[in-house]
Amino acid sequence: ELKVEQNPLFLSMQEGKNYTIYCNYSTTSDRLYWYRQDPGKSLESLFVLLSNGAVKQEGRLMASLDTKARLSTLHITAAVHDLSATYFCAVAALYSGGGADGLTFGKGTHLIIQP
């Protein structure tokens, strides 16, 4: 059974600071996703990471993937209040014959950025 662990689950930080959210998963996977969710809203796709060593950046957010360590990180640089949200990582099981696989989500990191 695929397990996905995120930490921390709750993070309160000040604007301007840097921080990293960690996502560990239990079995081999070829797809790692990061989503943002605002209260009462659906999931907004941030990053899709598909290979070992993949690094993607969008604004103040940067995500990386180490498939050997089964670890992904989401790094926040110089946080601003607008980044306050819940961030989920999710992992898709390895493809088998092209079949469809749903995502297994971590519990999410509730991020509050204070002025």
Next chain:
Amino acid sequence: DAMVIQNPRYQVTQFGKPVTLSCSQTLNHNVMYWYQQKSSQAPKLLFHYYDKDFNNEADTPDNFQSRRPNTSFCFLDIRSPGLGDAAMYLCASRRGGGNEQFFGPGTRLTVL
């Protein structure tokens, strides 16, 4: 714009009264998913379709059923909703062979 649409956005039903949630996508994607997200929890996969092939997660309650009459539409039927079924229900789609899942806006279900 091509997208994933869910109707209704808010649904209130009574305990035990069957309810159907609807999802449609204009992306012509082969794969469609239903996730359940309870308050302050992570989304949890209920089932998915690859074309017409239905895949039920092992721990999805029998109370939950799904139909996919054509490529564009997928329905979630809850036969006898209980209070514990109150949640946000998220539909997503993906092109077969593609990597990204596109999520709809969700339907928030309240059970009275």
